[in-house]
Amino acid sequence: MADPNSPARPFRPSRQMVKPLAELIDACIAPVLAKQGFAASDVVLAWPEIVGERLARHCEPVRLDWPGGSRRRYDEEVEPATLVVRVTGAFALELQHMAPVVVERVNSHFGWRCIGRLALRQGPLQRRPVTVPTIRTPDPAAVRMVDERVADITDEGLQEALRRLGRAVLSG
Template identity: 45%
Template sequence: MNKPRRHARPLPDIAGALLADAFRKQGFNSSELVVRWAAIVGHDVSQYAEPLKIQWPRVPDGHKPEPGTLVLRVAGPAAIEIQHMSGVILERVNRYFGFAAIGRIAIRQAPLRRAPPAPDRALDPQAVRSVAETLPAQADPALRGALARLGAAIKGK
């Protein structure tokens, strides 16, 4: 008797189902808020904060659902700034959802769970010198040096 052949399932199908359960346990109906966080709130917020979970209030039967609380993990020193920007963050998240899904933001101070940024690459001293030679004479040598480094960094990209 022949056994039915099993074909390998695509990885996104398997991972999507597993991740959907994990996101649902954290209050996210879909992974969109986490995956598109930087696009939703902007780079100015996403570099210091990330969504941790959404806490939905319990609603008795027959009552209108209330907005949830978005819990953010925020890098320690940026917590005050993120707290001041909470109105902007609420507006951006609710605009993404298309309705007032989130009513308030709670902040948890903790290191962000992402890879550390790549170190800045060093400038080539010869490139800095060649840019400095093209600059007009400056009264302030520190300004001339800063402009030479800036020019070399721009040329190097």
């Protein structure tokens, strides 16, 4: 039996106990997404990365409509689904023209042809629009320090890349 007067050992979780937050979120929202035809939360959570920040500000995925209304497993040979996308009114025409690009981006993200077409639904977005973070201007003294540190690099491309990286780090 442990001595009640001895200091307690700090709790250190084992690697088996620690899970990435994405796994926990996926497990929580998977049932809701499954009702809307999504087998994974990827398309919803990664929408800005899939279609780009500009498109993500004006549209969002709503559901996947599988042919015949069936929700099949991804490993089965199935006809591609229709991705229903909610889009702000003024942006609908532009998204209609970009539909083949969006379909290709979604399919590339998943690695197979799961989406055959888009169905657009005009209306207000259900979530807050994606905001692009503002970039602060770095201190001029810090910029000079970065320029001095990379001045000895002979490869001009590498030098410029390191200069941009240093300025981005200092302005972040």
